[in-house]
Amino acid sequence: MGTVYAKSEEHSSILPSITQEPIRSEPQQQSDSREIYLDGVKARVDKIHVDGLARTKDDIIEDCIRDLFKATDFQDVLLKAHRARLKLDELGCFKSIAVFIDTSKGTGASPDGLEVTFNVTEFKRITGGVTTQVGNNEGALLIGMKAPNLFGRGERVQVEYSHGSKRTTNFNLAFVKPMRGKYRPIFTTSVFQSNSEWPVSGYKELDRGLLLDFGFHSTPLIKHNLQWEATIRDLAVLSRNTSFEVREQAGLSLKSSLKHIISIDLRDDVIFPTLGSLLQLTSEAAGLGGDVGFLKNEFFVQGNYSIAEDFVLQGTLSGGYMRGLSNDMKIGMSDTYYLGGPLSLRGFQMRGVGPHSEGDALGSLAYWASGLHLFTPLPFRPGRGGFGDLFKTHLFITAGNVGDFRLGEHNLMEALAANVRISYGLGLALRLGNMARVEVNYCFPYMYEKGDQVHPGIQFGIGVQFV
Structure with a gap:
């Protein structure tokens, strides 16, 4: 065996x-x-x-x-x-x-x-260094320091600061405590500050908050994370051309939410899996204090099948739905769903699918997206067994839709299927160690709506989780 x-x-x-x-x-x-x-x-x-x-x-x-x-x-x-x-x-x-x-x-x-x-x-009592990290189509310089195994049972304090290529900055101070038991529980508490800019939506946002996370395994393959997050968010317009709909949401808001994340990862590899599947379910309830309130559910499924030696067929499906709790509580632009870009619906600009106002993406309350991919070796297998194995030929077709769909509608399936966006293309995928995957694709938007922002031709993407 x-x-x-x-x-x-x-x-x-x-x-x-x-x-x-x-x-x-x-x-x-x-x-x-x-x-x-x-x-x-x-x-x-x-x-x-x-x-x-x-x-x-x-x-x-x-x-x-x-x-x-x-x-x-x-x-x-x-x-x-x-x-x-x-x-x-x-x-x-x-x-x-x-x-x-x-x-x-x-x-x-x-x-x-x-x-x-x-x-x-x-580990030594204090470790640290300067590294780079990639994800969400962005590279970042990461400066970190941690004091591992403080009291002899895995406790550690870690401090991290990152500066991204898209003018994002993040600071995080965390205390991590592993605990005994067959469920492998880990408790984490962290204080964070995050600053990000979204030119495609015409706003920038500064978040300061506290996060409590309790992780455990109900079985060896099923991981749970229970989180409570309290965040003060300051949303500001990015330029004088920002639309009125975005300006209406500018200002301070307080979000307090509970989140439950379930992960089942049966893949043989994170970057280029050849078999196995991944399932992630996320449920969030905001409104336990503050002025932001909603219920939100999202899922992501990936399946991989090896049809021949080094020929892998991959299918992905993701979707999400959210609704407000009351008229007195708002849903911020950073909470709604967006679609489009090299990590989701290729052939469209970042957040390029769905409602826009004067060119600014506004976000929606529901979405779905799917992809079918074929990864093959490079033609004639140059560099086989070495550098050439880091590259894959990539053929794909993606489809999805985003909008303010209502679960109570009798024609919900028709609404989800209406105005579907479809794109296809081919390109190259590169493995960056176990950190991320790089894709350079030539994209062909096939079906799109009048207000969508398409991106035909070459599109560059870097990240870990792609649709």
């Missing part, structure tokens, strides 16, 4: 790649290979060693590794050792974690007994 590529050293090392093929053992001094099948190989863990601990407390380590003692065969040992390594990594205490397995030695060793050793290297 599993495959491990091992090299003869002081201990037998485990690599995290496990496939549906037999083991190939490749000794360092021999050229011949042999197949080893893990099916039915009985094994149990007698001892677990964790080397390299200095500040980290024993109880939080024991909570991460105790399931290893429940393993009944060798394959189960491999899987549980890999999961234990992931739990240790989630603590944020260690710079590196290596796993070694050896047969049990000494008195009391069982015939099928194994000893598992985790070799860890703890």
Whole structure:
């Protein structure tokens, strides 16, 4: 059932790649290979060693590794050792974690007994640096500093400041506390300030607020985040040409909201998945104080299917709906839905689909968007096995709609299907490590409305989550 590529050293090392093929053992001094099948190989863990601990407390380590003692065969040992390594990594205490397995030695060793050793290297008391980050079609310079593992159980304080290429700035001061338990709970509290400009909508916004986040796993594959956010928002016009509809919303507002996020990620890779699916559900209720009030629900689904070697068909579907709580509470422009741009409906300008006033995108209360993509290797496979594997040929067709649809309408499906925007095209996609994907596409808007702002021709996009 599993495959491990091992090299003869002081201990037998485990690599995290496990496939549906037999083991190939490749000794360092021999050229011949042999197949080893893990099916039915009985094994149990007698001892677990964790080397390299200095500040980290024993109880939080024991909570991460105790399931290893429940393993009944060798394959189960491999899987549980890999999961234990992931739990240790989630603590944020260690710079590196290596796993070694050896047969049990000494008195009391069982015939099928194994000893598992985790070799860890703890972070220094204070770390920091200057890096770059990409996302949402923007690059940013990030300056960060953190004090990891403050009290020996994964607690950390971190400070981050970023300056984006589109004149956005963000400051965040956070305290993170992992907790014990099979649900892997993590509590985060942060104070933030965010400054952003939206020329396509004619406004700029300054947010200052407090965020409380409680994350946990109901199953190993289902992650939940419960959040409470209180934000003071200052919306201002960007220029003298800003439309009257945008000017009406200028000024201070207070938003207090509860949010629940569910994530199920079964993909084999984040940037270029070849199989698996992703499901994200987000529900938000604002109006627990302040003058902003609404109920909002949104979903994102992605499925990937490998039709041939390195030929992947990907389908995406997303949608959202929101409504106000009362006439006394408003819905800000930063809360409504927008559609269009290289990360959503390609072939249209950023926020180019939907209602506009004097060229400013106003946003809507509902939307849906879908995409069908085919990723293939470059023609003739140049640079195969190296730099060329970072590039993919990309063919796509996207469709969507945005507007103030009402769930109570009898012709809701007709309203969703009416005035559908469609675009298609082809281009190149580039992998930037595990950070982001870059797309350079030649787009053809096929169906659009009179007020839409189309973008035929070459379009550049950079981000992680694309429709």
